[in-house]
Amino acid sequence: MGTGQQVHAQQKHSKEQPDKYDLCIIGAGPAGIILALEYARTNPVKQVVLVEFGSKRQGRTNRLDDSIEIRNTLNHHAPYDCTNKGMGGSSATWGGRCVMYDEIDFSDRPVLNEGCTWPPGIWEEVKKFRQQAAGYFECGRPLFNLNEMQGIEVRPIAEKFKKNDILEDTVVERWSMPTRFGKRYAKEMAGITNLHIMQGCEARNFTPPDKQGAVAGLYVQTGSHREELVMIKAAQFVLAAGAQESTRLLLRNTLLFRNLECTPPALGRYYQGHLSGKIASVRFTGDPGKTDYGFLRDLDGTYLRRRFQFSTSFLKANNLLNTAFWLDNPLYYDPQHRSGAMSFMYLAMLMPILGKKLAPPAIAHSITNGKKTGIGKHLLNILRDLPGSLFIPASIFFRRYCLKRKLPGVFLYSPQNRYALHFHAEQVPYSGNRMKLAGDGETLQISYGLTTPDIDSIIQLHKELDLQLRAMGCGELEYWFPPATLPDAIRNMSKDGLHQCGTTRMAGTPENGVVDANLKLWGTSNIYVCSSSVFPTSGQANPTFLLGVFAVRLAAHLAKGDKVNRPAEQLVNQ
Template sequence: MSVIELNAISGKTVLPLPACDICIVGSGPAGTTLAQELSNTNLRVTLLESGGMARDPLMDALDEIDNVGRPRAGDQWSVRNRIVGGSSHTWGGRCGPFDAIDYEERPWVPYSGWPIDGADLEPYLARTASHLGLAFGNGYNDERFWAIANRQRPTPDLDPAILIPFFWQFSRDTEEAYPYEYMRFGRHVAKRIGPNVTLVTGATAQSVHVSASGDAIRGVRFTAADGSQQVLAASIVILCCGGVENARILMNSDETKPHGVGNDHDQVGRYLMDHLRGSVATFSLPGSDALQKRFGRYNVSRHFFRAGFRLSPDIQRREQLLNCAGWLGEVLAKDDPWDALRRVAGRTPKLPQDLFNIIANSNLLVRGLKDFLGAKNGVPRKLTELDLQCMCEQVPNPDSRVTLSERRDRLGMRLPRVDWRSHSDESRTMRRMAELAVQELPKAGLPAPKLEEWARDGAEIPSTFVDVAHPTGTTRMSTQPSHGVVDANCEVHGVSGLFVQGSSVFPTAGHCNPTQMIVALAVRLADHVKAKHPYREPVLVTAHARFA
C-alpha cells in the first residue's frame, strides 16, 4: 500500500492523484474492510480519508452539526472520527448480528422490511471474524453460546417466550500489548492492505461527480486542508462516511441535480435513526453476585462475551413492541483494583494511589483471578451502582432526517442540519422491557430490579438518553427508488457505479450495535464488485476542475 499525505504537502496546488478503478471514501470499519477485501486484485483502489494518521482539531471541526432535533452528543469526537481508522478510534468493541425479525416487514413498524434477510448475510457474518478480531463470526449470540463456551445452560433460566438470552462479543486486537484492546482499524492498515491500494489522507470528499445525464459515476471532488480542490476520476465510488456524512455528500452533489445525487424522490437524509440507550431499572448491590455472574462477562477462547437478553419475537408481535435488549450496567468505584492493575501493567500508573487500591482490595483480585482462570468468567469489579441498561431500535420516521444547513464549514461545505426525532413506541417498548425484567428475573432465581422513576410513571424516554454513535437509515436500502436510496447491493438507484456502505443503508436499526453488520455488508459488497465490475479504464476528468 502506498500513502499520500496531502496535509504534509505545502502550497495551494493539490498533488494530482493517479486515476483509479475504485474510490473508497472513508477509512473506518466499512472503508478499510472494503480496501482489505479488494487488496491484491488487478483493481486500482484509492482510499480517501479526510483526516490523517493522528487526531487533528482542524479535522475535528469539520464534524460540526447544526442540531435542531432531539439532543445529541455534544462532543462529536465521541461519535464521529476524522482520522485513519474512522470511528473505530472511539467505539466500544461490542459486536452482534441482527435478529431474524429485524429484516421482516412488521405491520406495527412503519417503513420496516429489508430487501435481504439474515440468510443472505450469514456467510458474510462468518467472514467478519478476521476483520474485527472475533472468536466466531456468527452462531454465538443465542442458545448455541453454551455449547460454544462448553458450559451448561443455567437453570432455571428466563422464559424464551418472553425474554431470550443474547450474547455480545467484544472485538479484540491480538497484536496489541493490552490483551483486550478493541480492533482499531487505522493501526494496522499499512500491513493489511495490498499494493494495489493507495491511501490518501487529508482529502475531504465534498461531492460525487456524475455523468451529464446523472446516471453514472465519474469520480469524487475532494478538498485538501488548504482549500485546494481536485477531482479524482473513478469508475466506481463507494461512500463509507457514516450515517450523517454519507447523506451530506450526496445532497451536496448538486452539479447536475439541484437536490443532489440519488435524491430524485427526496429520500436522501430521511429515516434518521440511532439507538436510545439508558437505565430503566436499578439493582441493589448486596445479594447481586448470582445476577452478576449470570449476566456478566464470559471468557471464551480468550475473547470476552457479555450476556444479556432481548425481547422475544413472540412478545414483540403480540404487544406490537420494537426490538430491545437489556444488560447490566456497572458504575465502577474510584478504587476499583482492576483499573489500577491495568494502569500499572500498562506502565501508566497513578502513584501512589493505584498501589494502595491494589493492596486494599487484594481479596477482590484473588477472587477475580479464580473466576477468570477457573470459571472462565470476567473478573468481578468493585462497583458503586448496578442497573439495567436497555437499548431499543427506533421507528423509521421520514421526518427524522439530515438536511443541509445554510451554515458552512471552513472548507465551504454546508453543515449537516440534524433533526433527530423519537417516537412514543420507543418509550413504551423500553418501559415494557423494564416491567418484564421485574417479572421474569425472580422466576430464574435472580433479584428483581426497581424501576426507574420515568419507567414506573409511564413517562417518555428522558432527554438524557442521547445518541450512541449509531446514525442509521439516511441512505436506506429499498427495492424501489421511491422508498429509499440504494438497492439490495447498496448501489444508488439510477446511478451506475455509485455505492454507499455503513449503517446509513440499514432500513431498520435493530437493538444491536451496528459494526459487525456494517463489516458483513462491506465484505458482501466487495464480492459483488469483484464479480460484477471487473477492471476497466476510468473516464478521466480534468485534475483541477471546480464545481459550482
C-alpha cells in the same frame, strides 16, 4: 468546479498512480478499510484508491465537525464525541463490541410505520459473509448464540431462570481486541501494491452522471485551507465516510439523481440510533455465585457477554421494539453503592488527563454523568474497602491495557445478587429525525429526538421482564424512578449519535430509499454507499459488525461485476 487535474498529491505511498482507478473508496473507517483490503487483495490487477479527510498532521479540530449543528444536545452527543477523522475512523475510540442483527430486524411490523425497507432475502444472504467479517474484527467465531458454540458450558444466566419469552443465550456480544483499524492494518495496506492511500483530502463534488447513470470523476480538495479542486477518475465509487459525511456529500450532490424524477425523499431522513440507559436494577433470588454477570471466554480467548432479549414471537405479538438488556454496575457517581473499587474508578475518570486515557468521552460521560458529586463519601468507600479498593482497579487496569486481548470492560460481582439493568433499544424510523444542509450549503444540521413509541416500548418491556422473572421465582426489578416519571427519566438519560442509521436507507425503490439491495445509489450505475446509514432499522445491536459484513459483501459484488463486464479474452487469460 476546478481544473479536472488528476490528483497525485497527499499520497501516503510512493506508488505509481494510474490515470484512472478501478475503485475509489471515500472514507478510511472500518467499512472503508475492510472494503479496500478485501477488494484489493482478491483483485490484484485492479487499482484501488482510499481517500481520507483526516491526516497525521491534523489538529484537535476540523472544519467538517465544526460545521455540524446538533439541534438536540440532550439526546445527541457532540460531533467530536461521535466520529473520528483519520485512518481507522471511529474505531480509534470504539469499544470493540460486535453484535449481529436479528431476523426480526428485517421484518416489517406495525410499530415501525412501514419503515422497514430491507429488500426481501437480505438477511439470509448477508449471513454468508460473517466469517470473513469476523476475521477483520478479530472477534473469533462468528457465532452469537451460546447453544451453537461447542466447548462452552451453557447454564442459565441466573439460578432459577427458565427460558420462555425471555432469551438469555441466543444473543451474545463478541468483543474484538478491540481493533483500532488504522493502526492494526497500516502494514497490510502499505504492502498491497495496487492500493493507494490519499490523506488530507475532502471529497466535494461528483461529475454529473451520463444517461446510463455512470459518473466519471470526483473532485476533492487537499490541505486544510481548501486548495484547488482536483479530480479522481474511477470506474466505481463507494461512499464509506460514515453516516454524517456520506449523507452530507449526497445532499451536496443531488445532481447524482438527475436520471430519476426527483431526489429520493428518504435522503437524510429516518435518522436512528438506540435508546440506552438504566431505569431499574434486577435482584436475583438464587445463589450469587451462579449469576453470569461478567464476561465468558470462547475457546480462542475471545471475550463474550450475554444479553437478555425477548423472543421474536413475543415482540411481534405485542408490537414492541427489539431491545437488549444486560447486567451492569450501579451508577458509579452515586457513592451509595459503597464499593471502594467503583469509587476509585469514578474519581480516576474525573481527572482531566487520566480520565481521557481511560475511556472515550461518550463512555466517560456514561460513567460520570458529567457530575462531580459526593467526593468525600467516595473517599470513605475507598478507605473502607482497602486493599481491594486499589487491588481490583489495578488488576482491571493490567488486563484492560497491558494484554494483547484486552479486558473489554469492567463488571463487578455483587454479593447481594443485585445488578443495574442496562437497556439498549431499537428506535422507530421517524422522518422528522433527519440530517439536512443549512442555507450555506455546507453546515450539516442534525435533528434527532425520541418518539413516544420508542419510550413506551422500553417501559412495557421492563414490566414484562419483571413479571416473568417473578413468575419463575428467579428475581424481580427494582425501579429507580416512580412510574409516572419513567418517560421523562428515559428521555433525559438516553443519548446517542454514535450508532447512526437510516439516512441513506436501503429499499427496493427510489421512492422508499436511497440505495438498492447491492448498496448502489438509485439513479447511478457506479456509485455505492457502505455505511450504517443504509440500515433501515437499528435493531438492538451495535451496527459496526453488520457494517463490516456488508463491506465484505460489497467487495464480492464489485468483483463479480468486474468479471461480468470484462471482455471474454481477459477472463480466459485470468
